[in-house]
Amino acid sequence: MNRRVDRAPAEAPAPRDEAPADGRARAWLDQHLYSALSSLGRLWARRGATALTVLVMGLALALPLLLALLLANLRGLGGAVSDSREVSAFLAAGASPATVAAARAAIEALPDVGAVLVRDPDEGLDELRGMAGFGAALEAIGDNPLPHVLVVSPDTDADAARIGALADAVGQVEGVDFVQYDLAWRQRLDAALALGTRLAWVAGVLLALGALLVVGNTIRLDVAARAEEIAIVQLLGGTDGFVRRPFLYAGAWYGLLAAAVALAGTWAAVWAMGGAVGRLAAAYGSVQSLAGPGLGTQFAVLAAGIVLAWLGAWAAVGRQLAQGRPR
Amino acid sequence: MIRFDTVTKRYPGGQDALKEVSFSIDEGEMVFLTGHSGAGKSSVLKLLSVQERPTRGSVLLGGRNVGAVRAAQIPAVRRRIGQVFQDHRLLLDRTVFDNVALPLVIAGTPRAEMERRVRAALDLVGLAARERAQPQQLSAGEQQRVGIARAIAPRPPLVIADEPTGNLDPQLAAEVMGLFVTLAQGGTTVLVASHDLHLVSRLRKRVLVLDHGRLIDDFRPTPKPEAA
Numbered sequence: 001m002n003r004r005v006d007r008a009p010a011e012a013p014a015p016r017d018e019a020p021a022d023g024r025a026r027a028w029l030d031q032h033l034y035s036a037l038s039s040l041g042r043l044w045a046r047r048g049a050t051a052l053t054v055l056v057m058g059l060a061l062a063l064p065l066l067l068a069l070l071l072a073n074l075r076g077l078g079g080a081v082s083d084s085r086e087v088s089a090f091l092a093a094g095a096s097p098a099t100v101a102a103a104r105a106a107i108e109a110l111p112d113v114g115a116v117l118v119r120d121p122d123e124g125l126d127e128l129r130g131m132a133g134f135g136a137a138l139e140a141i142g143d144n145p146l147p148h149v150l151v152v153s154p155d156t157d158a159d160a161a162r163i164g165a166l167a168d169a170v171g172q173v174e175g176v177d178f179v180q181y182d183l184a185w186r187q188r189l190d191a192a193l194a195l196g197t198r199l200a201w202v203a204g205v206l207l208a209l210g211a212l213l214v215v216g217n218t219i220r221l222d223v224a225a226r227a228e229e230i231a232i233v234q235l236l237g238g239t240d241g242f243v244r245r246p247f248l249y250a251g252a253w254y255g256l257l258a259a260a261v262a263l264a265g266t267w268a269a270v271w272a273m274g275g276a277v278g279r280l281a282a283a284y285g286s287v288q289s290l291a292g293p294g295l296g297t298q299f300a301v302l303a304a305g306i307v308l309a310w311l312g313a314w315a316a317v318g319r320q321l322a323q324g325r326p327r
Numbered sequence: 328m329i330r331f332d333t334v335t336k337r338y339p340g341g342q343d344a345l346k347e348v349s350f351s352i353d354e355g356e357m358v359f360l361t362g363h364s365g366a367g368k369s370s371v372l373k374l375l376s377v378q379e380r381p382t383r384g385s386v387l388l389g390g391r392n393v394g395a396v397r398a399a400q401i402p403a404v405r406r407r408i409g410q411v412f413q414d415h416r417l418l419l420d421r422t423v424f425d426n427v428a429l430p431l432v433i434a435g436t437p438r439a440e441m442e443r444r445v446r447a448a449l450d451l452v453g454l455a456a457r458e459r460a461q462p463q464q465l466s467a468g469e470q471q472r473v474g475i476a477r478a479i480a481p482r483p484p485l486v487i488a489d490e491p492t493g494n495l496d497p498q499l500a501a502e503v504m505g506l507f508v509t510l511a512q513g514g515t516t517v518l519v520a521s522h523d524l525h526l527v528s529r530l531r532k533r534v535l536v537l538d539h540g541r542l543i544d545d546f547r548p549t550p551k552p553e554a555a
Contacts, residue, residue, distance in 0.1 A: 023437035030438060232416050235376065236430040236477075237406035239399075325398060326380050327339075 032245070039250040042222070053218045053254060058261025060211040061305055064204035065266050065293065071196045073277075073290055074189075085158075087167045087181040089150040095175060100148050103175040107152055110173075112166045114153040121146040147177065160187060208308055215254045216312030219247050223320045234324035244317045251313025252306050259305025263298055328354040328485065328516045329375065334384035334394075336370050336540075344370040346540040347384070352518065354484070357511035359527045360520040362537035368520035371537070372487050375518075376408055377401045389484070406434055409478030409515075411488035415470045417462040417477070423449070424458040427476045434481055448480035449473075452506060468499035475506055479515070486510060488519045492526065500526055508532075 043050045091103060100118060108116050124146040128134045152170060154163050163183050171179040223230070230243055270292040277290040293301070330351040336344045345367045352358050360368050373379040374386045377393050386394040393404050409430075417426045427448055431441040449455045452472040454465075462470055471491060478486055488507065492500035504519070504526055511517045511532075521527055527534055536544035 023440070024435060027435045027437045027441075031432065031435065228416075229418055232418065233429070233433060234402075235378070235405065235410055235416075236433055237402040237404075238433045239402045242402075242433055326377050326401065 031242075035246045036249045039246045040253055042246075043250060043253055049218070050254075050257075053214060054257045054261055057211040057214050057254065057258035057305070057309065058265060060207040060214065061259055061262035061301060062265040062269075064200055064207050065262055065297075065301060066269055067196070067200040067203060069266065069270070069291075069293055071193060071200055074196070075193055085154055085163060085183060087152040087154065087163065087170055087179060089152060089170045089173070089176045090178050090180065091148040091150070091175050092177045093145065093147045095148055099175045100150075103173055104150055106173045107150060107170055110166060110169050112155045112158045112162050114155045117151040117153070119149045119151060121148065124149060150176075208304070211258065211305070212308045212312040212315075214312070215251055215258075215309040216316045218254065219251055219313040219316040220319075222250065223247060223316055227320060227323075230320055231324060234321075240321050243321060244314065247313045247317045248310055251309040251311075253309075254313075255306035255309030256302060258309065259302040262305065263293070263301055267292055328352055328356070328389060329518070330385075330387040331371070331374075332385045332387065334374065334381045334386060336367075336374065336379060337382040343540050345374075345381075345537075348537075348540070348542045349384075350535055350542060350545060352516060354516055355511065355514050357508060357517045357532045358519070359530075359532055359534045360518060360537065361522060361524060361527055361534055363522060365539075366537040367540045368522075368537055369489055370540075372410075372489050372518070372520055375485075375487055376410055377404050402433075406430070406481065407483050407485065409481070409483040409486040411471075411474050411478045411486065411491045413490035413493040415462075415474035417470060417473055419462050421462075422458065423454065423460050423462065423465070423473050426462065426473055427458075427480050430477060430481045436481070444480050444482070445476075448476040451479065451509075452476045468495055468502065471495060471499075471503055472506070475503070479510060483515070485516045485518070488517075490521055491519060492521060492523060497526070501529075504530060 089103070089107065091100060095103075104116055104118060107113060121144045125138065125144050128146075129138055150170075152166070154166055158166065160183055163181065167179050167181045167183075170176060233243055270290055274290045328351075331348050333347045333349050334345055335347055338344060348367070348371070360371055362368055370379065374381055374394065375388060377396065381394045384394075385392045388404065389407070391404075396404055418429070421429075424445055427445045428441055431444055436444070445458070446455065449458055452475050454469060454472055454476065457465065457469070462473060465473065471494070475488075475491070478488075486507070491507075492503050495503060500523060504521075507517050507519055508530060531548040533548070534544070534546040535542060536546065
């Protein structure tokens, strides 16, 4: 079939379909570059509608991001209480050294006890002085009002239930006024954080699905508006990939812009809340301030935005492609 | 080049567009397909470009049964066929040049080669000077010539045209048909569906006549058309 006389256009007796390989690669690259830029041009030509889509999708991405950020910050706050396994036994104020020694011996005899550290009232006073805001108050008090504290470290293999039982047992020891241990509230915090994380995931998945649908629907309208062009390209031998390409690029642009909007919104929220959080943290004696998303997270958000929008575009074009199939 | 072997095409409604149609067309031949509307002309062309699949029988194109190609292979089949439509189906938001370049872009033709072929095709249809124009700035005849330039720019071995002169006045129609004759003389196989019997008979080429889905005549004029 390749035998052709081809006499009319005198200047072009070039062989069919036998361009050099690097020319093909170049043409392929040209096509992608063209699709990427022309799809961006189309978004710009309808910038009002584009902005709306990008904002809606950006918000959908920003909400779970903010939630996750909040949780990460709370977890950081909880992490400051690292010695939560310890059980502190407060003796009655003014206990005699003999009472202290007896209480210590009694506690050391209990099961699951790893080590017992005695902190006398002077040590406690020094520690308090080092904390913000207490210095002046302590000056006002003449005598040291602090009791002896026995800090009980449980065996390393003791789980929460055994530490709870140990705390109860420590409370029964002669001379112990009251017992404090952080494990209980730490468990509650962990449970609350776990719930929050689960919520963030659920919200994230739902909103990501929403973002996908927003882009899918926008692309679907674009596809419908260009149905004739798609049909012609299919008749001229355009593959599904060729037909999809500009729409996938458009989707990727939507995703990238929306992710940028989401990040900008998140940073704005961090900035807006930063002062208040700082004051709150200072009031609790913490120096922690609200941290924004890390570099890795930001890249992940950009990637997620692009992938989601790309998938939405993929699904939207699929329906139109099916119309070009032979019956 | 083309061989229809007892092809039947039945549409979902139960109506037969083609009934056991058999014919073959040699390479470089120019053939008209004629008959009243609804006779099955378009079905023949759509079976060739795999817009439709035969209900029974086989449609061979260059030795390949295009009625049975997988969906992924359809674009490759269509790239070897230049298609001309009655309503030209140009992209109205692109220039004449971009329209003619479209099949070459689809095929991934390198840029320099693409430009050369587009200019050659436009030159052949006499529109070399209008490459920057928008299709809507052109007359109906010129638009159809752009459609022909688009079909031939990739130099396909086969060009099929469905009522290419349907919207043109007699003089423009004769001009456009003349282009197809030139094309066939260049070695391209050309199959043109047309109900303009007057024009078809004047060109003295082989004519296939369809009636209610049956091939009722295969008329070869004497003397035979010069073989390509």
